[in-house]
Amino acid sequence: MFYDDIKMKLSMDPRAVIGDDPLSQSDESVWKQHFCDNELKAVITQDVVRTFPDELYFRDKDVQDTMVRVLFFWARSHSHVGYRQGMHEIVAPILFELFQDRRFAPKELSQILKYVLDDDYLEHDSYMLFNAVMRGLERFYTTGEIVPTPSGRLPTSKTVHNPNEVIRYLDQVKEEFLVPLDHEVASHLASCNITMELFGIRWLRLLFGREFTRGEIPHLWGFIFADGPSLPHIHFIIVAMLISLRNICE
Amino acid sequence: MAKTYDYLLKLLLIGDSGVGKTSILFRFSEDAFNISFISTIGIDFKIRTIDLDGKKVKLQIWDTAGQERFRTITTAYYRGSMGIMLVYDVTNEKSFENIKNWIRNIEENASADVEKMILGNKCDLDSKRQVSKERGEQLAIEYQIKFVETSAKDSLNVEYAFFTLARDIKAKMEKKQEASNPTPRSGAHQLRANEQQRKPTSWLSRCNLL
Numbered sequence: 001m002f003y004d005d006i007k008m009k010l011s012m013d014p015r016a017v018i019g020d021d022p023l024s025q026s027d028e029s030v031w032k033q034h035f036c037d038n039e040l041k042a043v044i045t046q047d048v049v050r051t052f053p054d055e056l057y058f059r060d061k062d063v064q065d066t067m068v069r070v071l072f073f074w075a076r077s078h079s080h081v082g083y084r085q086g087m088h089e090i091v092a093p094i095l096f097e098l099f100q101d102r103r104f105a106p107k108e109l110s111q112i113l114k115y116v117l118d119d120d121y122l123e124h125d126s127y128m129l130f131n132a133v134m135r136g137l138e139r140f141y142t143t144g145e146i147v148p149t150p151s152g153r154l155p156t157s158k159t160v161h162n163p164n165e166v167i168r169y170l171d172q173v174k175e176e177f178l179v180p181l182d183h184e185v186a187s188h189l190a191s192c193n194i195t196m197e198l199f200g201i202r203w204l205r206l207l208f209g210r211e212f213t214r215g216e217i218p219h220l221w222g223f224i225f226a227d228g229p230s231l232p233h234i235h236f237i238i239v240a241m242l243i244s245l246r247n248i249c250e
Numbered sequence: 251m252a253k254t255y256d257y258l259l260k261l262l263l264i265g266d267s268g269v270g271k272t273s274i275l276f277r278f279s280e281d282a283f284n285i286s287f288i289s290t291i292g293i294d295f296k297i298r299t300i301d302l303d304g305k306k307v308k309l310q311i312w313d314t315a316g317q318e319r320f321r322t323i324t325t326a327y328y329r330g331s332m333g334i335m336l337v338y339d340v341t342n343e344k345s346f347e348n349i350k351n352w353i354r355n356i357e358e359n360a361s362a363d364v365e366k367m368i369l370g371n372k373c374d375l376d377s378k379r380q381v382s383k384e385r386g387e388q389l390a391i392e393y394q395i396k397f398v399e400t401s402a403k404d405s406l407n408v409e410y411a412f413f414t415l416a417r418d419i420k421a422k423m424e425k426k427q428e429a430s431n432p433t434p435r436s437g438a439h440q441l442r443a444n445e446q447q448r449k450p451t452s453w454l455s456r457c458n459l460l
Contacts (some may be wrong), residue, residue, distance in 0.1 A: 050268075085289050085315050202292045210288075
């Protein structure tokens with residue numbers, strides 16, 4: 001489904017619905033959904049306003065609103081994942097690169113390039129790219145059988161510590177790759193009581209966005225995306241980063 | 251390696267997204283403030299060793315992502331912590347209301363005798379205030395938890411909060427130690443019996459962490 005269709009489907013005006021009322025607690029109620037949506041947007045805004053604080057581009061209210069919309073519509077159309085902290089720092093570099101493409105485009109453009117770089121579709125393009133990247137990242141954001149409520153809150157789990165996908169993945173990376181490739185680093189981490197999730201959750205959910213300077217991210221991501229949207233080789237990056245830190249251990 | 255401290259205390263900061271947990275921790279560990287903080291993703295920690303009544307107390311303070319309430323990673327850290335700071339933002343009513351949910355969360359996940367403290371942060375922003383100091387105090391009385399309003403920005407009460415929590419935990423640990431090594435004194439036997447009854451639960455819960 002394209003962005004405009006998703007937007008239209010998920011933006012119902014509760015005032016236009018006959019027979020619904022603002023106090024309704026029914027799951028079918030458009031009013032109830034409306035209030036849940038506002039709450040979800042507030043949760044997203046909380047992170048969006050804190051995106052890359054040093055970059056002027058992200059202080060712009062219009063840019064922030066664009067990010068909130070992209071994240072909101074993605075969360076609503078992927079209700080099994082919802083919005084989770086970190087996604088804002090996946091959208092941001094994408095939006096910025098697409099903006100740069102438009103800003104630095106030559107004046108004389110072919111019809112087709114004009115079409116591709118249409119300013120009116122910056123938000124749409126950001127959504128579609130974000131959506132593609134999330135196909136590979138989604139599993140690092142999900143929390144087992146816990147499904148977020150329509151307002152984006154995560155209900156309390158009754159089960160005691162059910163390891164979610166990201167933790168399982170990180171353990172697997174350690175056992176299958178780090179231990180055989182660099183036993184010393186692996187046992188050093190273990191002896192310091194440093195678990196993989198301590199840094200690994202951030203590495204994966206932000207696709208290493210905070211581990212390198214901002215200018216390096218587009219290059220790194222370009223390299224990662226070349227393998228396709230399922231991001232099949234990121235465990236190698238994790239292992240390489242850990243091994244490159246081995247000098248610090250000594 | 252020689253131990254450079256007498257006590258190691260594990261503390262945890264929890265509270266809604268954006269209330270200033272990272273800022274409080276940054277103020278306490280680096281004595282600095284940065285207006286533009288980024289969201290915490292997953293979990294992070296800082297260390298500071300303080301001098302408490304002549305003892306070196308190493309504080310290992312875990313900072314959590316606000317949205318991680320109710321979730322996976324955090325619950326494991328709940329169980330390992332000896333003290334929990336519950337943080338809300340005095341300019342955000344919702345974050346105050348949610349303190350009750352956070353407390354319920356602690357009751358479900360942390361060990362029963364964990365020390366707690368409520369912090370009402372951003373008290374420098376008086377013009378934007380939505381939660382009065384009295385309401386904070388009232389909530390604290392209701393749950394019998396210590397309470398203080400803080401400002402990470404103006405460095406108000408942040409030191410006090412950590413020192414108070416650390417002192418309460420240390421006192422509790424010393425009491426426990428005394429109870430398990432009874433000096434010949436009347437009443438000591440009684441204490442020891444209590445201690446043994448409690449032990450299995452705390453040991454088991456620590457085991458779950460692994």
